[in-house]
Amino acid sequence: MGGANLATQALKAGLVDECQLFVLPIVVGGGEPGLPTGMRTDLELLDERRLRNGVVRLRYRTLAR
Numbered sequence: 417m418g419g420a421n422l423a424t425q426a427l428k429a430g431l432v433d434e435c436q437l438f439v440l441p442i443v444v445g446g447g448e449p450g451l452p453t454g455m456r457t458d459l460e461l462l463d464e465r466r467l468r469n470g471v472v473r474l475r476y477r478t479l480a481r
Contacts, residue, residue, distance in 0.1 A: 420448045420449060420450055420451075421448075423450075423451075423452075424451075424452040427451075427452055427455070427457055427478075428452060428455060432478050433477065433478060434462070434475065434476065434477050434478065435459065435475075435476045435478065436473060436474070436475050436476075437450075437473070437474045437476070438471055438472070438473050438474075439471065439472045439473075439474065440470070440471050441470045441471070457478055458478070458479040459476035459477065459478060459479065460476060460477045460479055461474065461475070461476055462475045462476060462477050463475040
């Protein structure tokens, strides 16, 4: 699933079982948040992988509240 708006709607509706976040070693300012604001989602880290280009992939499972 791609796009911040679509992902936000799916998270708020409880339709997301797993999230993969890619952390890039770049600082940017402004723009649209990648994760929803104004809500809390508990996550459990399942896996992490460091790529040769400095990117870190984080794989999380969403937990029921």
